[in-house]
Amino acid sequence: MNTGKPTTQFYKRSHFVTHLPEDYLYAPSHFWLREESENIYQVGITKFASRMLGEMVDHAVEAPEGKIISPGDVLGWIEGFKALSDLYSVMGGKFLNANPELKTNVLLISKDCYGAGWIYRAEGKPDPLVMKVDKYKELLDVTIDRILEKEKHEEE
Secondary structure: OOOOOOOEEEEEEOOEEEEEEOOOEEOOOOEEEEEEEOOEEEEEEOHHHHHHHOOEEEEEEOOOOOOEEOOOOEEEEEEEOOOEEEEEOOEEEEEEEEOHHHHOOOOHHHHOOOOOOOOEEEEEEEOOOOEOHHHHHHHHHHHHHHHHHHHHHHHO
């Protein structure tokens, strides 16, 4: 079982700064996966997703324990001060459980998104679209550049 603080890579683009755990996997939908033990993963949202949602307000994981899941399945929802979003499966396999700590402290999602703020656990295989940290940094570059370009056009 992986314990302790993960090794991270520093990332900065425009006004967005974070440290991305190197041994995590990342989905294009801005979820992360950390392998706890063989084929068992914790899943949460990235700092980028947390920033887009704003401070966490509420959430619900509606998938029952033991449910067979596929990539893209909606497992619940998450609400931030800025936006509401579905919680997606980024794996194929079996849903294990939601993070019980979030029932009383949803702010863990934004305060410790790569640690205690994990959202659910599942057993199986990650979606083939998930990527390692270097590819995720490339995705962030493109995503942030699009946001900046959109903001620039809105100002004109």
